[in-house]
Amino acid sequence: MDVRRLELLRELADRGSVAAVAAATHRTPSAVSQQLKVLEREAGVPLTERVGRGIQLTGAGEALAATARQIATAIEAAEALWSEFTKLPQGTVSLSTFPTAGQMLLPGLLTMLDDEPGLEVVVTDHDLDRPDFASLTPDYDIVLADSQGIPEHWTRDGLRAVTLMTEPFDIAMPLDHPLAERAVLKPTDLVSEQWIGAPVGYPYDKVLDGLAAATGRAPRVVQRIMDNLLVERLVAAGIGLAILPRYTTRIHDSGIVTRPITGIPAERQITALLRADRAERPSVRRVIELLELEGRRVSARYAHPAHRR
Template sequence: MDVRRLEVLRELKLRGSVTAVAQATHRTPSAVSQQLKTLEREVGAPLTERSGRGLALTPAGDALARAAADVVVAIARAEETWRTYLASPEGLVDLAVFPTAGRMFLPGLLRAVRGVPGLEVVATDVDPQHADFAGIVPDFDVVLAHSVGPAPAWKDRHLIAVPLVDEPLDVALPEGHPLAERAEVAPADVVSEPFIGVPVDFPYQRLLQEIERVAGAPLTIVQRFSDTRVTESLVAAGEGLAVLPRFTSAGPGSGVVLRPLAQLAPTRRIAALLRRESAERPSVRAVLDALRTIAAGLS
C-alpha cells in the first residue's frame, strides 16, 4: 500500500468530504478520488460508498483509516529522528584503515573525536594488499585508501573520494651507508644494492619495476615483506635498501635514513572513500574534517 494514499484516506475520515481533502492536500477533487480508487484496488475491498452527494467510509475504509493514522505517526517520528540525526554529529562511524594510515591518522583522529559529545569512531585495519579499497566501502562508513602511481577511478564506482595527502615514497638506507650522505639518490645509485622488496601483488612492486626500468638493470630482491616495520628493521640492520613512506617511517633512533628518489619522485595518494549517502551524516563529516586537519599538518 502506498503511504500517500493511506494519508488521503485518513484525511477523508478527518475532514468528511473529498472537496475538503482536496483543499487541505493541494490536490484536485478528481485526483483525490483517483487515489482512493487506486487504494481500493490495492487492498481488494471497497473503502468508500456514496452518501448523499458525497462519500463516506465503509467499515473496511474506517478500519484502514484508523490504521493509517498509526502509519502517519510512525513516519512523522522517523522523519523527526532523521532530522535530528542529520543535525548533530553524534553516533558511531566505522573506519577502515591500512596499517601505515592507522599510524599516521588514528592517534590524532581519536583525540579529536573525544572532544565531540556523542561521536565515536571504531577503526578496523585492512590488509595493505587490498588493492580494491572501493570494494570494501559498503562495509564501512569511511575507508582510508592509497594508490601508488595513477590514481584509480574511485569516482567511477559512484563513491566520494576525499583527497587527504600525497605522501612521498623514499629510499630507506641504514645509517652510515655511503648514499646516506647525499641529499637524494637516483635509480642508478641503488640498483646494484640488495633490496628488501614487497610481495609481488603489492602496489609498491610497480615502483620497484620503475626503478629497474629507469636504471636499465634488475634489482636484487633479497627478502620480501608486507609489514613496513619489519622492512625498516632489516634496513637498519644493513640487510638491504627499501622503499618506505616518508611520514610513517624512520623515526628517531630507528637506524634508518630516508632519501628522496630522484628522476621518479614517487608518491602514494591517500584518500578517504565513502558512499554518497554517508557523506550526508554530520558524524561522518566531522571525521572527514578531522582527517583533513591531520593531513594538512603532515606535508
C-alpha cells in the same frame, strides 16, 4: 519498485553473491533470492543470470543497481539536509585503516572527537594482503587507502575518493651504507643494489617499477615483506635497501637512514574511500572534514626534519 529490494540488488552488485548479501543484511540466502525474484517481476526483465554455481547481474540488473545507488544517495542527502536543521552531526561512524595511515591520522582524529558531542568513530585496522581497499567499502562507512594517484576502479560503482594527504617515499639503507653520504639519490645511484620489496602492486613496489623504467634494469628484489617494521630491521641488517614512507619510518636508534630520491614518482596519496550515499550523512561528512584537517596538520608537522620518526 520497493526501495529495500533495490538496495538488495545494489548489495548483490557490490558483494558478488547472494550468500554475502544475506550475511551483510542479516537475512537467509533464500529470503534474499525471494526478494530479488519479486524485484525481477516488478522490473519485467531478467536482472540476474546463473553462472556456474552462482549468479551475476544482467545488463538490465547492472543498470538498475546503478539506479539503486543513486536513490540511496538521494535519500541520504535528503536526511542529511533535514539533520542540518535539527541537530549536530552525531552517531557512530565505522572506519577501516591500514597501519601507517592509522599512525598518522587516528591520534589526532580521535582527540578531536572530544569536541564533537554525540559523534563516535569505531576503528578497525586491516593490513591487506593485496591493495584492494574498495572491497572494504560495503562494510565500513570510511576506508582509509593508499595509492599512487587515484585508481580508476576506486571511483566506479558510485564510490567517492577524498584525498587526505600526500606522503613522500624515501630510500632506506643501513647507517654505514656508502650512499648515506649523499643528500639526494638518483635512479642511476641504485642500479647495483638489492632490495627488500613490498608485495607486488603496493605503492612502494611501484617505485621500484619506476626505477626499472628509469635505468633499464629490473631491481634485484631478494625479499618481499608487508610489515614495515620488519623491513626496517632487514635494512638495518644489511639485507637490502627499501622504499619506505617518510613520515612513519623510525630512523632514530633504528640502525637505518633515509634519503629522498629524484627523477621518478616517489610518493603516495592517503585517501578516504566511501559509498556516495554514506558520504551524505552529516556524521560521515564531519569525520571526513576532521580527517582532512588532520592530514594537513600531519603534512605540515612532518615536513620539519625534527619531527620525522
